[in-house]
Amino acid sequence: MPTRALILLEGHKINGLLYVQAAQRLGLRPITLAANPTQYDYLASEGIKAIRADTDDFDELIHLCSKLDATYGIAGITGFAGLDESLYLTVAKLCRRFELPGPKPVSIARCSDKFTQRQFLAQAGVPVPAYRLAANAMEVESSATEIGLPVILKPAEGSGSRGVRLCRDMDELVKHAKYMLEGAYRSQRSPKILVEEFAEGPFYDVVTMGDAVIAVGAADFDRPPHFVPCASMFPAPLDDEEHGSITEVSLSCLRALGLGWGPGNIEVRWTNRGPLVIEVNARLPGWTTPRLVELAYGVDIINEHIKLAIGVRADLHATHSHTSAARFLVSDRDGFLDRIEGASRAAAVPGIVEVKFYVGPRTPIVRKGDFGDVIGHVIATSPDRTRTEAIIQQAIDQIDWSITPLPLSGE
Incomplete structure (x- = not known):
């Protein structure tokens, strides 16, 4: 009897391989449906079956999944x-169509639109920053005036900090609104911009599964006005009262949005008003977070997510208590990446789990102020927070790279 299939829609350059490996450990055959499978290197290197598909075409996906179900049986x-x-x-x-375990489409839809999400949260009494929805430059300016500068401008749909910017004065606001309305998002049927109060304070990353909080981490970002991640740590350095408050607010988010199945990721700022919810993502967090959670708590959230997806009870109990951390490598300029040195020395530091670069020499670096500006990461772990911080800094000190500026136009 053929091994039953786990269908993976698209892939992930950091966590995709972890999903593939977890599926294989669970005795499943991972099959990826992707618009361009070649962009996920691990599919070819691991010999994973991949099918080119228009992942925006629901009927085509139903047709392909029906054929795969007939051949393998979809788990x-x-x-x-x-x-x-x-x-x-x-x-x-798709899960609903094939009567498989999965999230409720209505709940996912609520989270996909950030304005709708905030409406549900605010109506349920969940603390969120002041916000307005704008469809044109005049509405952006009036919304910012009502809320008070500085404000955050972000697209109402999207992820990875794409298009998110801190606007500290009216000139920055007008310029970024024009960029969003006339440039980057012109292809949208009706571009929508969320104008949001700038919530100042430490940033916390909450990982949930089902109706439970699994982990609370701390994160930091590179230089404003953008929000490019530069550091992450689990668990966050919180006292019991702070941890309890963030946990309570996070559970309120799940109830307000109807998220009682599968993974979730809630972003919180601790302000002078207490915790404010910045965003709820009804999916597993990306980047290095799954690795950090496993290193810190012993809970493989990717493995447990797949178990839920195939109808098996998840085991979310922590098996140990360590501190894990990631440092993200971000270029401070545009240009061509000439060299990267010291990766092997960094990897040799005791306590370092991984040193990974996403780009190689002669790669053009063009910063956009979002997740794509990150060119690599370093992960460390130890039983002690101070020790983990020292380990990762020692590794970072071993790494060096150089960038040659891009030639000016006309040169």
């Missing part, structure tokens, strides 16, 4: 949101 369907959160809504609809 579960999941996938990755990427830049378009609507892709995870497609996953939810």
Whole structure:
């Protein structure tokens, strides 16, 4: 009898391989449906079956899944949101269509639109920053005036900090609104911009599974006005009262949005008003977070997510208590990456788990102020927070790279 299939919609350059490996450990055959499978290197290197498909065409996906179900039997369907959160809504609809375990499409839809999400949270009494929805430059300016500068401008749909910017004065506001309305998002049927109060304070990353909080981490970002991640740590350095408050607010988010199945990721700022919810993602967190959670708590959230997707009870009990941390490598300029040195020395530091670069020499670096600006990461772990911080700094000190500026136009 053929091994039953786990269908993965699209892939993930950091966590995709972990999903493939977890599926194989669970005795499943991972099969990826992707618009361009070649962009996920691990599919070819691991010999994973991949099918080119228009992942925006729901009827085509139903047809392909029906054929795969007839051949292998589909045990579960999941996938990755990427830049378009609507892709995870497609996953939810496919699970419903094939009567497989999965999230509720209506709940995923609530989260995919950030304005709708905030409406549900605010109506349920969940503390969120002041916000307005704008469809044109005049509405952006009036909303910012009502809320008070500085404000955050972000697209109402999307992920990876794409298009998110702190606007500290009216000039920055007008310029970024024009960029969003006339440039980057012109292809949208009706571009929608969320104008949001700038919530100042430490940033916390909450990982949930089902109706439970699994982990609370701390994160930091590179230089404003953008929000490019530069550091992450689990668990966050919180006292019991702070941890309890963030946990309570996070559970309120799940109830308000109807998220009682599968993974979730809640972003919180601790302000002078207490915890404010910045965003709820109805999916597994990306980047290095799954690795950090496993290193810190012993809970493999990717493995447990797949178990839920195939109808098996998840085991979310922590088996140990360590501190894990990631440092993200971000270029401070545009240009050509000439060299990267010291990766092997960094990897040799005791306590370092992984040193990974996403780009190689002669790669053009063009910063956009979002997740794509990150060129690599370093992960460390130890039983002690101070020791983990020292380990990762020692590794970072071993790494060096140089960038040659891009030639000016006309040169």
